[in-house]
Amino acid sequence: MRQLKEECGVFGIFNNKDAAALTALGLHALQHRGQEGCGIVTFDNKNFYAERRLGLVGDNFTKGKILEKLPGGYAIGHNRYSTSGNNLIKNVQPFFANLHTGGIAIAHNGNLSNAIHLRKELVKEGSIFQTTSDTETIVQLIAKSKRSKIIDKIIEAIFKIQGGYALTIFTNKKLIGVRDPFGIRPLVIGKINNSYVLASETCAFDIIGAKFVREVDNGEVVVISENGIDSFKPFPKIKERPCIFEYIYFARPDSIIKNVSVYEYRKKLGASLAKESHIESDFIVPVPDSGVPAAIGYSEEVKKNIELGIIRNHYVGRTFIEPTQQIRSLGVKLKHSINKSLIKNKSLILIDDSLVRGTTSVKIIKMLYEFGAKEVHMRIASPPIKHPDYYGVDTPDKKELLASKLDLEGMRKFINATTLRFLSIEGLYKSMGYEKRNSSYPQFTDHCFTGEYPVEPVDANKKSFEKEGLSFLSSKL
Amino acid sequence: MRQLKEECGVFGIFNNKDAAALTALGLHALQHRGQEGCGIVTFDNKNFYAERRLGLVGDNFTKGKILEKLPGGYAIGHNRYSTSGNNLIKNVQPFFANLHTGGIAIAHNGNLSNAIHLRKELVKEGSIFQTTSDTETIVQLIAKSKRSKIIDKIIEAIFKIQGGYALTIFTNKKLIGVRDPFGIRPLVIGKINNSYVLASETCAFDIIGAKFVREVDNGEVVVISENGIDSFKPFPKIKERPCIFEYIYFARPDSIIKNVSVYEYRKKLGASLAKESHIESDFIVPVPDSGVPAAIGYSEEVKKNIELGIIRNHYVGRTFIEPTQQIRSLGVKLKHSINKSLIKNKSLILIDDSLVRGTTSVKIIKMLYEFGAKEVHMRIASPPIKHPDYYGVDTPDKKELLASKLDLEGMRKFINATTLRFLSIEGLYKSMGYEKRNSSYPQFTDHCFTGEYPVEPVDANKKSFEKEGLSFLSSKL
């Protein structure tokens, strides 16, 4: 069950006659990274064109009519994840601005940890912000840069920002990709015929038949122009430290990171979990669909059958909002149903990929007991989440994270499982192929489990801003 | 992959203060039976109220506002499956008519095989039809009946109609359920507190916490009133002969038919398939999600691992229509992607529940080879479909059914599989718990496999009507 939310997917393509259609397809493949809104900006060597929509790519960008409004051989696109607020279209990216040097379009995955600080300074100097997005801070910084070349303006801007970010930018007939110094957020380079492509994950290449070229390095700025790819590394060289949640949670199972499929990583997490904490039972039940790969790895490890004890309702529409109290009181049954003749009087191992607030687990376990389960052994294929994120993962407040409030036995009681086990940090790093976690400089950005943040979260105590800020999003200015 | 389409799900509830909300939930649980439109009619002891919408229940009937428009303790509801045509709201059920005896609302799952014939006669006598639905024929027959009691009017009407049908009717403070003489289409009775409920499948009971009471018998008319349930059996007694596709295809895995879950039936189909035609390979890959239960049964039978070799994209929206030629040429990749690092150089058994036109299999197998599969052994957990249906399953024309045109080797070549096997008719009946098919009076309506139709399809050669008829649906009158 998805309880953490990724902030966005990005895509860009250089010099291809089907730029907009291929971008729509790439965004469709990245849809799991954000479902609230999507947008595409194209350039036809003369004008920029933009279409932004609330909702899914497949509902908005698949008709010939809209693609005709997006002519040109250059495009960048963006998927936005879901937040509250009713008038959000203006926060849908890519953003566009007419600079002195010409038009610039920008799409951003990640989160700046000092955006509020920078924004206040910019406003003081007369910049007018139109959105509450931290991405606009980047655009305003570029606009204010006194450097003459656009690439220098961008580098001046990224020297000021902090946090996790992967950017695709189109300006001055250049497609530019940027990844933050730690490489927290992902960005990969592909090629289709002679056209270079940028995307958050490789699954966006497969859908259009593009070939994977390489990952953008941490702290790298790649500039794709008619002369090919130029690479700039303006930051001091440090080792990469990518967000561990891409592996265990966000990326699509068929995406490939460092030559291994995400599906394989997750099966290994399940296998390690089995090694650490298997218990006898009648069969294994995955929480659909998030727990399935780990359950398969677990099942193979212990030679115990998987059964579909929980059926997911595929028709829980995106607009299944504002239910009545009657419906609300029925809770998770809208999304899941129990295969009751299977479950009855059985002891089962319930597997999910993570545990955030615990609310979904509470409901599912309650349903399993209602339909006759005898024992429910909950197994989580990642460590307890105790700390919030500030670099692009939409975690709840610390006080809503179950593992930050309760110890293991407390959590077990809360979700009412017969037993509860998490994967250990050691198991996590081993599953990823490391002997152990490098405690002086961890191989991954893993602060949600460990509390060790790679970058000081400057804005973290400025929570008051969020309320202020959100006022932009609605009609309340 | 869904290529056959069920015609509709029905629901009814008697005397419950949350009638409309519970009906919405029941329809949500039956959503897999029809996604085009949905409607609810309620009665508050004085007036009838109706709301009908295109699209999903969860997108239309979950807001308090709409439920407020549906007051009263009595309700029936309907899910409609998807057809073409742009102005279909008037074909969304339940239908309502003001008869001399008072209002009547009716919801219908199934298809009449002599509706056109009857309609022509009614029009000749001055009946004005407002829709092209065969359901309206039933309403017009009831309206024209000279019998004085409403139950007699209904019985007079069902004596004239032929085909497969399960009806929920509300009129004169009675909730009436009707099932055709063969019991081709399903209808079950449940109870929540003191309120009787009717539904196409038991999964609609689980979502609201209703208890299963019994199935409506084939040829039975049940009349639920304040005095409880009355049962009428106006037809000569024959054995039931339910549609086999409910077991292998339509019903939700967690629905229960004759005390066994549909999931179990499908696992048994997979196990039988394994017994009949297993072949050595590296692992088993189900076509998601239709092939999963059979793949689990197959896997358990042969002790071979399942792998998620094909990933389904959950964001292929309902409105993913009218793609451009570019997008169209990319075909099934919109819906599925291949877990390529897993598949590469592997020999695999690909399992699906049925094969209709073969077009989806062609695309999936092509993708598997593109991403490096060495061998693809296709296994289908049901027999070849050679004959169209006329009783509520929306099969393509005979000439589009792959198995009616090609022999096994022809089909194998067409889909380009290394090997191809179907479950045998014998295996099918055995999986259902019978020793063998009773050839003189088969236990199931199975003409799609065998060509043995339970009822003469009277209208079958009147295909010209469809074009005429469809003119009603659009603005072309």
Added chain:
Amino acid sequence: MRQLKEECGVFGIFNNKDAAALTALGLHALQHRGQEGCGIVTFDNKNFYAERRLGLVGDNFTKGKILEKLPGGYAIGHNRYSTSGNNLIKNVQPFFANLHTGGIAIAHNGNLSNAIHLRKELVKEGSIFQTTSDTETIVQLIAKSKRSKIIDKIIEAIFKIQGGYALTIFTNKKLIGVRDPFGIRPLVIGKINNSYVLASETCAFDIIGAKFVREVDNGEVVVISENGIDSFKPFPKIKERPCIFEYIYFARPDSIIKNVSVYEYRKKLGASLAKESHIESDFIVPVPDSGVPAAIGYSEEVKKNIELGIIRNHYVGRTFIEPTQQIRSLGVKLKHSINKSLIKNKSLILIDDSLVRGTTSVKIIKMLYEFGAKEVHMRIASPPIKHPDYYGVDTPDKKELLASKLDLEGMRKFINATTLRFLSIEGLYKSMGYEKRNSSYPQFTDHCFTGEYPVEPVDANKKSFEKEGLSFLSSKL
């Protein structure tokens, strides 16, 4: 100020390649007869096509896209007047039905005074009504007729109905016009090139450049086919008795009835009013726009200037509904404003064409005094309205008609005018060109002034139906 409402305008055209576009224009010219909805049905020698919309013709039927959906050389159209209810699209005409003899489309201006009575009988025999419109009663009667020729079916139907009606019907490649025995509702025949045209008023001919041919006689059925016009007069011959409100109220000023423009009739009403009841004052102020022609006639008669003392706001949109209490309390000022520097300390004659409830006059006179008027002498260019109509004019209930409750002095006090005078019945008939009213058989249907109804209003006491009936219109069935 419009307080009475006409029920609808009709149009029909035979064999013209621009049938739908010309019908749209004709309906636009007849827009004053109904603004709620409009519809056009066409026939292309093979199929019927229908488009019906809520709102104005000009907002709905002027785009090429919609006209492309209405191919064919034959068309009828309808304007519907505004009522309450939220789901009215199904009551928008023309109505269409597929009869045994083929499709029939019908558009109706008027009101049947025995529709409820007939409807009940039809329902008893099994007819299913889809609307609450009396027009559907006509369609159902035609459908049930056992006569073999369509013209005989229509004549059989109109022998059963009573009231005021003007119909345009298209069926079997014939355009048929019908006017009730008294000719209460208007219908005229025109010709454009070789195509005959039917319309409620001649202004619909002017807009498309058609020439006026003649009026349809009272009680006449005209059948336009490829052989030209046939005329049937199935009823006993009686003198016509058209509705007087067409002259003084409904028809557009530039329409011509009996060779005289409606504008001229209204100027004469104003002149007669001046002769009967002129009083000294500073100038004449018409209530815009309804009182202008009478004011011009009055002004010419007494050689006194007209001034625009009241300015009408042209932007009071059709959707100016559901105002807040604050706005509601400001009342008529939304629609009118006072030319205050003109009015101040002046004595003025305020002229309107009729007085129904008196509410608008109350508001206008109050505003005039607020802005400084010294004396307001109200003059109404028609007699007091004391009786409701049942033949197509949407009058309020008798108890809301000011003149049915109060005598002249009572009305004067109610509206707070300095003096108040109405045109006399004698003045009315003289203005129309008659020496006097023929009391044994009045030249006009004038029961609203006199109480003498031409036809017994059978349904008048069945008001309960209306509530019942209206339930059809909304989602409350």
Added chain:
Amino acid sequence: MRQLKEECGVFGIFNNKDAAALTALGLHALQHRGQEGCGIVTFDNKNFYAERRLGLVGDNFTKGKILEKLPGGYAIGHNRYSTSGNNLIKNVQPFFANLHTGGIAIAHNGNLSNAIHLRKELVKEGSIFQTTSDTETIVQLIAKSKRSKIIDKIIEAIFKIQGGYALTIFTNKKLIGVRDPFGIRPLVIGKINNSYVLASETCAFDIIGAKFVREVDNGEVVVISENGIDSFKPFPKIKERPCIFEYIYFARPDSIIKNVSVYEYRKKLGASLAKESHIESDFIVPVPDSGVPAAIGYSEEVKKNIELGIIRNHYVGRTFIEPTQQIRSLGVKLKHSINKSLIKNKSLILIDDSLVRGTTSVKIIKMLYEFGAKEVHMRIASPPIKHPDYYGVDTPDKKELLASKLDLEGMRKFINATTLRFLSIEGLYKSMGYEKRNSSYPQFTDHCFTGEYPVEPVDANKKSFEKEGLSFLSSKL
């Protein structure tokens, strides 16, 4: 006939509990100044709230629901006139920005003649524009001002801008009104109870019962706060020179300028016209509704009757766009119809308030002849328009102004009138109450007649911008 277009109406109210509702009413009264869009921004002592809509005030701001979204006792509002472009909502005012000093909302009537010049400079310095509106230039200038007090920031900004402008601004709990140095665009101060009100015309006071206090002087900045009104006059003192078109064309007839109603001015223009160029004829026909006040003045002067020879169709909806070629070829008949029995064989004087392109006159005169008019003597109650405007009147290009291309006889031939006369410049000034035009410093901004512009139109030759600029408005960025 409206062929020139005003750019907008503005409104503001300080400290009134019904601020939003009263602003909606004020904008409704000012609707003639702009029908494309409308917006209201309110402040509730804590937050700003904004609602902007395409279309009429009466269609958008009269429902309780929307007013509930606009809480607070302070409001400004704006009506926008109609232009082309499909995605214009972002150009609908009032504009809002979050400055360092707090939120600021601004509504602007007029046009800056150096906006492009200023905009280019601002962009060069890093300002990002979101719209193509010259109003945003004002906002950006205020944002960039280094002055510390908001009033000083505003004064610094208006020192840079040139052209005609009337602004209502709300910021820092102050309602600020600004009028350009010449007072080209109008702005008046009213009071309702204890709340000050600003509006473009006095008619906005009448609708809400506010009393007129005084006009804002040319070049004056009024600051309304809890301490009452403060006045600043930052510019060198010059005589006012208001736009003459407000008197003869834009302002509502019941608005009062310098103690005289606009209706009176227009009657005097008609009377002067009669004195200058009367000719014998049967009667006077005004072009509705623009020519009516002048026709009344003319009629009184020459004692000749007015007749409604041309009937205006009130149902030409706002969305009467995109007609088919058939309908387009029928031209002006959609808007007007001829009272043909009146016109036939008559000689008539046709009066309108102005002549711009001449296209409407061509159509009307053609129709009059078609319906039998013998002679049509066209009389225009203002001088020939030979020069375009740059200060807020949307005139066509010079080459489309009929009087800039043809002499009097040429124009007469073009519109095919029997005779044609315009009011002289002398007659114009006399009608306004002046002995004669002060040629060294004209009493009015009258360059459209005379070519004497009060301010150099800096941007006039930068027409290329408009195309560039408009790219913002559509999806083409």
